[in-house]
Amino acid sequence: MQEKPVFKIGDRVDQMCKTCNEERGHIVLSLSKIGRITRVGCPMCASRVMYRAGTTRRASSKVGAPYDRTRAYRKGQTLMHPTFGEGEVTAIIEPQKMDVLFADRIRRMMQAHS
Ligand SMILES: [Zn+2]
Numbered sequence: 335m336q337e338k339p340v341f342k343i344g345d346r347v348d349q350m351c352k353t354c355n356e357e358r359g360h361i362v363l364s365l366s367k368i369g370r371i372t373r374v375g376c377p378m379c380a381s382r383v384m385y386r387a388g389t390t391r392r393a394s395s396k397v398g399a400p401y402d403r404t405r406a407y408r409k410g411q412t413l414m415h416p417t418f419g420e421g422e423v424t425a426i427i428e429p430q431k432m433d434v435l436f437a438d439r440i441r442r443m444m445q446a447h448s
Contacts, residue, residue: 341371344438346422349386353379358410359422359435377424377435378410398422403444407432415443 341347346359353376360374363382371385398412398420407413411423413434418441421434427442434443 340369341365346435346437347371347374347385349374349383351376351379351381352383353381356410359412361435377422377440401443404446406446 341362343362343365345362347362348357349360350357351360356378358376358378360376360383362371362385363373363375364371366372373382374385375382398414401413401415401421407423407426409423409426413421413423415421415434415436418434418436418438421436421441421443423432424435424440425433426445427433430445432443432445433440
């Protein structure tokens with residue numbers, strides 16, 4: 335299956351974050367005229383870095399478990415929401431609230447008390 339990746343601003347790509355020292359989904363911040371990603375941002379540490387082709391793959395290659403509000407989530411966990419699609423927990427706000435980064439934006443979601 336040969337799928338040519340087409341990216342747009344706001345898409346997520348996995349890239350190694352030097353600040354976090356962890357590979358995670360970064361948000362595409364800018365594209366070149368021919369549609370190549372030039373800059374990406376880390377949702378955890380907010381660092382903006384050059385996109386390094388070859389070191390990244392589509393974030394959708396790893397699929398999180400279906401979202402379950404009775405579950406307790408940790409920062410960095412991925413989940414699959416029936417409406418919003420794949421998301422990654424970027425912050426635990428309160429014991430029962432968390433911010434989840436979806437393909438388009440961050441949404442505040444319920445979670446179980448952990
Ligand atoms: Zn980072």
